[in-house]
Amino acid sequence: MTTSHQSNRLANEKSPYLLQHQYNPVDWFPWSEEAFEIAKLENKPIFLSIGYSTCHWCHVMAHESFEDQTVANMLNKDFISIKVDREERPDVDHIYMAVCQAMTGQGGWPLTVFLTPEKKPFFAGTYFPRSRKYNRSGLVEIIAQMAAKWKEDAERIREVGEQVMQETTSRLLEHRTGGEVTEETLHEAFRLYESTFDPANGGFGSSPKFPTAHNLSFLLRYYHKTGKEKALEMVEKTLDAMHRGGMYDHIGFGFSRYSVDERWLVPHFEKMLYDNALLVMTYIEAYQVTGKEKYAEVAEQIITYVLRDMTDEGGGFYSAEDADSEGEEGRFYVWTPDEIEVVLGVEDGDLYSELYDITESGNYEGHNIPNLIDTTLASVAKRKQIPLQELKHRLEAARVKLFEHREQRVHPGKDDKILTSWNGLMIAALSKAACALDKPVYAEAAAKAADFLLRELRREDGRLLARYRDGEAAYLGYVDDYAFLVWGLIELYEATFELRYLREAVQLNAEMLRLFGDEEKGGLYFYGSDAEQLLTRPKEIYDGATPSGNGAAALNMQRLARLTYDAKLSQAADVQLQAFAGAVAAHPPGHALTLAALDFAYGEASEIVIAGDPAKPLTQQMLRAVRRQYLPNALLILHPPGPAGEEVRKLIPLVQDKLPLGGQATAYVCQNFACQAPTQELEDLENLSK
Missing domain, CATH: 3.40.30 (Glutaredoxin)
Structure with a gap:
């Protein structure tokens, strides 16, 4: 493995992900017209690699292949290589991820795509080892094959690319518009959630398990609407299980991105701002529904983590923390019994280890992820004959000591770019917490973030931008940026009653409809009419790790129309719901936030x-x-x-x-x-x- 001492073009970028590759011997280009013009001039295909800075398998592929001189020589000779940060260019990622899923039946990052100079894809996959292993083709072999095929018959490859793109475009633009969303759609969603619920471990389906907090929020709405206890049971079981598991950082707080197992024990250790924002909202809602202080405590702990570790001095929130440190996934977070004893002493060390599953054999690759899956504070307090409050006090003192000790370790990398969309979610979360918990300090943090975005991530003409880092705001905002920020501003208005935030929400919502709206078929495109026009212009309605911008916009518009008595906006809100009626009716659980908008529209607002x-x-x-x-x-x-x-x-x-x-x-x-x-x-x- 080699790393060039001379930087490549990525050294001029702001993205932490692109900067991670600035010393690769691969002659990387950022996504740019320059790259495609050179590809056309030299008649070379494109090697497109998409990822993000806290992606574990992106790091693996970088070390194995992009730091390797042999791989670099092959790419530099026969391809124009382009590196894309999916968090800066979700529009590019969205299209080529759809290509990968269509061609292979699966997707993920790193995303690896071979394109013609005209941006048409002809081969796609995710992680490839340098040479064949894990029953996966090796990148060296694939590069050689793709180069040979291009040289043999470039026109045939172009035909393949054209066909792939036509099929992908058809798939991306195929939204079932027929049908109608009614209150029955809400009941069908509940039945389908119930059918996939894991009663033993909480969550839905089998491993890997994602928090998908917006699904739980829908179930809380459904419980509130119908009184069905099963809906609340599914939420509480899942929230409790996630918090007890190793996916929650019991020492420093905050949730990891997902659990690789069905019990929530072993996380994929990266922490994403959007997950933690959405989970704050759901734990706050669970607290409001049940009155149980434990849910408020979890929400406050997540906020503690975000304000301590993920907040820029200007008020914005950073994007993510890596899974890896010192070249190992999870190294920062795991413990041995000896380490615990050194920090806490024998008596408290034994107590902590017993409660948090710290053993000699370990629960993760010979080490231990602290968790409460198989025990409770109450059971240990009873067995040890320690008053419960005393036990809580001792464990909190132990946690602080362990946190201070852990702070001396090499920290995982931090992606310190500030994304408008994810900040919008965190503003909404802090505002909801400020209201429910009567904590004005949270509203102050939300307001500081909102003011930062409205000041630093808007051009003089008012156009919202997507990313800020190191003094630079860039990339025209996507529909998620508008929808999530409007969501945050509505919540911030209710937390502060500062009318300027509601005015900004109304203005941004109007601009969103102008830039992203489809006047013919309804709904919102993913990128604006003033942005770089890619091979296709999709609309996203499906809720993945984050809710869709269309779903958030549907709920925002219902709320704003009701507040302002704006008849045109009320009509637009109804059109927004009907635009995706067929898709929502076909699979209601995949559209939780749209269902929330439906509940608002047809329920007792x-x-x-x-x-x-x-x-x-x-x-x-x-x-x-x-x-x-x-x-x-x-x-x-x-x-x-x-x-x-x-x-x-x-x-x-x-x-x-x-x-x-x-x-x-x-x-x-x-x-x-x-x-x-x-x-x-x-x-x-x-x-x-x-």
């Missing part, structure tokens, strides 16, 4: 207006009474007196006639376009979720 001076105790008590409850289809509005109230009335017409009675804070609860009698009694607000 309500508006709650608190008219009063926010500085007065009764006003604050009323706000707290509403915020601590689980009211997924409610809009909470503060109507203050004076000039501030005039501004609210301009943007939110429904507050017009809702004033404090007798100078005292007054609550107005409206449901299904009918309002109850105004009230000044806290008790009337405390049972709205019943």
